Amino acid sequence: MTDTAGFPARRAALRLMDAVLRRGETLEQAAPGALRGVERGDDRALARAIASEALRWLVDLDALIDTATRNRLADDAKVRTVLRLMLAQTLRLDTPPHAVVATCLPLLDGGPRRLAHGVFSTLSKRGASLPDAPTLPDGVHMRWGALAEEVAPALAAPPPLDLTLKDHAGTAEWAARLGGISLMPGHVRLARGTAVEKLDGFGEGAWWVQDLAASLPARLLGQGEGRSVLDLCSAPGGKTLQLAANGWRVTSLDMSEKRLERLRENLARTGLAADVIEGDALQWEPRLPFDAVLLDAPCTATGTCRRHPDVLHRIGVRQIADMAQLQAALLARAARWLAPGGRLVYATCSLEAAEGEEQVAAITLAPDPIRTEELPQGLAPTAQGWLRTHPGLLPEAGGLDGFFVARFRR
Numbered sequence: 276m277t278d279t280a281g282f283p284a285r286r287a288a289l290r291l292m293d294a295v296l297r298r299g300e301t302l303e304q305a306a307p308g309a310l311r312g313v314e315r316g317d318d319r320a321l322a323r324a325i326a327s328e329a330l331r332w333l334v335d336l337d338a339l340i341d342t343a344t345r346n347r348l349a350d351d352a353k354v355r356t357v358l359r360l361m362l363a364q365t366l367r368l369d370t371p372p373h374a375v376v377a378t379c380l381p382l383l384d385g386g387p388r389r390l391a392h393g394v395f396s397t398l399s400k401r402g403a404s405l406p407d408a409p410t411l412p413d414g415v416h417m418r419w420g421a422l423a424e425e426v427a428p429a430l431a432a433p434p435p436l437d438l439t440l441k442d443h444a445g446t447a448e449w450a451a452r453l454g455g456i457s458l459m460p461g462h463v464r465l466a467r468g469t470a471v472e473k474l475d476g477f478g479e480g481a482w483w484v485q486d487l488a489a490s491l492p493a494r495l496l497g498q499g500e501g502r503s504v505l506d507l508c509s510a511p512g513g514k515t516l517q518l519a520a521n522g523w524r525v526t527s528l529d530m531s532e533k534r535l536e537r538l539r540e541n542l543a544r545t546g547l548a549a550d551v552i553e554g555d556a557l558q559w560e561p562r563l564p565f566d567a568v569l570l571d572a573p574c575t576a577t578g579t580c581r582r583h584p585d586v587l588h589r590i591g592v593r594q595i596a597d598m599a600q601l602q603a604a605l606l607a608r609a610a611r612w613l614a615p616g617g618r619l620v621y622a623t624c625s626l627e628a629a630e631g632e633e634q635v636a637a638i639t640l641a642p643d644p645i646r647t648e649e650l651p652q653g654l655a656p657t658a659q660g661w662l663r664t665h666p667g668l669l670p671e672a673g674g675l676d677g678f679f680v681a682r683f684r685r
């Protein structure tokens with residue numbers, strides 16, 4: 276064990292990488308265990324930043340490593356992962372090489388320290404660099420096809436911070452007060468890395484963090500005017516907050532008690548109200564039909580790859596097929612709970628057709644096509660009246676998450 280300052284953050288980063296690449300966990304799931312014992316907040320943030328950058332640029336970092344070894348290192352060799360972390364720090368986080376060596380080589384104590392030092396020194400002397408955009412893994416390329424070329428440049432850096440305002444009337448004022456820009460009423464975009472809790476308006480619940488794309492599904496249900504809506508799969512509650520703020524009587528259902536705790540905190544902070552139910556949507560039955568249903572279905576979340584680059588490596592055909600099966604079952608149930616004339620919005624933050632376009636192709640409700648004027652400038656619905664966003668859209672404004680959204684009427 277070393278007591279070098281900065282070592283705990285690197286050890287935690289290595290644990291995060293292992294959790295994602297070996298055990299298929301998300302960075303969020305892995306964080307509590309991997310960061311255990313890392314006391315300082317800035318060390319915890321650093322560990323996450325190193326692992327995120329290593330995952331974002333994994334293919335390119337591996338290609339560099341492979342130019343500097345005589346025998347190719349196994350994909351899951353610890354020395355490869357340590358080298359990925361070392362290079363991510365010098366090439367992406369501007370950490371000086373001597374600091375990288377001092378804090379990372381102890382990760383290999385009793386192992387191939389000299390090999391790692393040699394490869395790192397060779398690449399440093401050579402002035403190794405990364406391409407402008409990350410190279411996506413082969414499996415992602417195969418699934419996304421031409422879309423991969425549009426998404427990759429948007430992955431080069433973490434995304435900006437989007438806020439949704441409780442009161443859309445105050446958009447220009449809040450944008451000026453927080454030093455951001457607005458891409459549509461009720462939206463403010465800030466530079467990435469902004470610390471949320473310290474911003475004006477957080478304590479009083481004037482806004483909540485929500486990617487622009489994630490704010491579109493609830494907007495597509497319009498003003499509630501006291502009508503009832505079921506927010507199905509609702510936690511941590513970004514869409515419940517929007518619906519409540521837009522005058523809907525919200526029933527908010529999710530099966531995760533832990534995520535519902537965050538939803539309740541969000542309601543308390545913003546002073547908004549919803550009937551919160553912990554339940555499994557595959558078992559639960561409502562007493563009365565709803566005027567609207569929003570199904571923000573569980574998904575592989577590959578549309579959030581800018582923020583969560585672990586999805587590029589964890590998600591494959593099996594996970595997509597499992598999610599698609601669950602989504603089909605949820606969609607069939609949600610459609611039955613609509614009152615005549617009621618509207619259903621189906622959304623996923625996935626870039627996989629199986630979780631979007633293919634999922635709604637067979638639905639028996641009438642389509643209620645999304646219109647261009649309902650969307651921020653620069654976005655347009657598909658020929659079918661669906662919305663497909665991806666990180667490569669609105670590049671000058673900083674992009675947006677990948678979402679699929681479709682609307683229907685009973």
Ligand SMILES: C[S@@+](CC[C@H](N)C(=O)[O-])C[C@H]1O[C@@H](n2cnc3c(N)ncnc32)[C@H](O)[C@@H]1O
Pocket residue numbers: 507508509510511512513514515528529530531534554555556557571572573574
């Ligand atoms: C995409 S997230 C929802 C995000 C949320 N709509 C928001 O805007 O904050 C999907 C949610 O589905 C929930 N979920 C997954 N399977 C479920 C089921 N069978 N019944 C109820 N909720 C479920 C998960 O707990 C998770 O919170």
